[in-house]
Amino acid sequence: MNYLFSDKVKDMQPSAIREIFKSLSDPNMISFAAGNPAAASFPVEKIRAISEQILLTDPTGALQYSVTEGYGPLREQLKARLRDKFSIGTSDDELIVTTGGQQGIDLAAKVLCNEGDTVICENPSFIGALNAFRSYNAKLVGVDVEQDGINVEKLEQALKDNPNTKLIYLIPTFQNPSGITMSLERRRAVLALAERYGAVILEDNPYGELRFDGEDVPTIKSLDKTGTVLYCSSFSKILSAGMRVGFICGNKALIQKIVVVKQVNDVHTNIFFQMLASRFMEVYGLDEHIASIRALYRQKSALMVEALEEQLGGILEIVRPQGGLFIWGTLPDKYDSAVFAKKAIGNMVAVVEGKTFMPDQSAVSHSFRMNYSTPTDEQIIEGVRRLRKTLDDYDA
């Protein structure tokens, strides 16, 4: 049979990161390409204890169909945490549990975007979100990220040029892949623009709890008095990525529509792990565990920064991370990061070339993303050496 795919998906390809992973089966390959949390960050003993308790005390609740909105106690705990830690949540807001943060992004796009509508995003941005928007045939418009975050003048120009902009997708804190945190001033300016032009901001904050240096900056959602911001995040980077539990919060009208669409997407999120996350928060709290992850990532990021400075100082310009999982490196203009990343694979080290993260796939990038949460300390040292060798090969 000859398959006619829908217009929205017919040109979609597996993400480039995914393709890189296929070359990672060689045990000698050092990967800085992943976006995985460190395996050491999973609180295995506590999860085992809670799992057993759930299956002893409420097996039917954990194994039966549940409600689309999510496990009631977990929703209340998340609302309380968002309120206490991030000043998020008004009486007009609601929160639902999603199947990872990714589902929140997908559903937000689905409820707001017709085919051809514009989604403005940071340039560069998270590939999983860009592809979700592409899968609804949205037009992607990238606005450059600078040291203080998205360029506000260019954002306004993009809004003027694209009157059918439905969504502005932002990762304001420890942006993926650039590592940049948007300043409070720019957050305010971006929110004001979104309000003026009638576009919803989707604030994605998966790394917000992982600050190991510097001062927290208020979330855009905490500044929102008009229901302009949808805020999504997940347990993937602070408890377990494989359990696929995230959440999205925003104005009730938006959330109610997202619930209806989630219902036909997967009925509800795995209820066992919703209960597990809830009991983890109740019994152990998240703060102590998150503190241990921060300490781990502080150490690993410092190690990678030090190695990069030693091996590539003065050539590779890096954004020194204050949190999150990534270091963004930029080579001088004469280097194409697509070529560099390919040569790096030849030297048995994997990074993700910058173009992967760009809304405009015809652009050339001089940057690439490195992850420090997954490799061992030895791999970080040796992998950076291989990057140096790759640069020498490039020059040769």
Added chain:
Amino acid sequence: MNYLFSDKVKDMQPSAIREIFKSLSDPNMISFAAGNPAAASFPVEKIRAISEQILLTDPTGALQYSVTEGYGPLREQLKARLRDKFSIGTSDDELIVTTGGQQGIDLAAKVLCNEGDTVICENPSFIGALNAFRSYNAKLVGVDVEQDGINVEKLEQALKDNPNTKLIYLIPTFQNPSGITMSLERRRAVLALAERYGAVILEDNPYGELRFDGEDVPTIKSLDKTGTVLYCSSFSKILSAGMRVGFICGNKALIQKIVVVKQVNDVHTNIFFQMLASRFMEVYGLDEHIASIRALYRQKSALMVEALEEQLGGILEIVRPQGGLFIWGTLPDKYDSAVFAKKAIGNMVAVVEGKTFMPDQSAVSHSFRMNYSTPTDEQIIEGVRRLRKTLDDYDA
């Protein structure tokens, strides 16, 4: 802010079944409205043992990000089971794990349907699928289900009338809600029509393993030599509904596209429960457990049939189930099942009125769906008494 929802979702409402559930909080209400498996069907002890083993032997594998296609060993086990039990699977076919059967339906619609394209479905059909198709703004065309399954002449007429039909959605075995199983002759005829008119069949078979009477009929997928059929099912009715693990299988080209779209939907399905399903199949096998579920449902369905015959014999025409979870009852033409169902709630028994399952929401139905897997035996007896009282009230 004034929200402009996308055309495809703007008219979507929570499903009527969901709304019924809100009236079920009263402990005196007897519900025949659910589609839940019996809580007694969950093999809690075995799940507890396997959970503990997984978190002892491979905690990182169970808690870390995984691949979109699904857990390798589980995919192989599912392919083997489909091949051995259902003669499904050719060298051109592939199988991926989905977040419940529902996600398979959603993704199939997304990859195949543009807005305005036609999805032909049985009339009546599963509300979760109908709403998934609606959420992509597909045009739903219902074709009546008869004693032997979908009316083949009407199906051909619908295909002629709707040249942009991309998908024919069928639940050939223990159809939800009608309980009807399509004859082999009609399965062959339907497949031939789909091939001739170039539409993909989505064969949904969540109840196929739950036959407790009569003989198995080959799946449509087992007859498919041309890659015309996508086949989806899940563990929801045979292991646990809350764990949200299903699968979809079909021609590689279709499955590859579904993988790309699933990746941006939820990255991958909860990996812990994929491992759990795999180890359950490996250690205990599914057959013995499924045999116990069949025995349970045989007893409960017989009890409900007997009660219905005693209380409503000669008035309510029922489809006597040979498997699955439901009994479909049809009242004489003078009764509107929407009115009946509302009066039933007043008598503290909940059923789902027939219109809920109809592609054409302006139609009137004289039928309603009753579930026997969830209520206790006492509730079945008493609930049917209340249905009799409801009929008397209607007549009064």
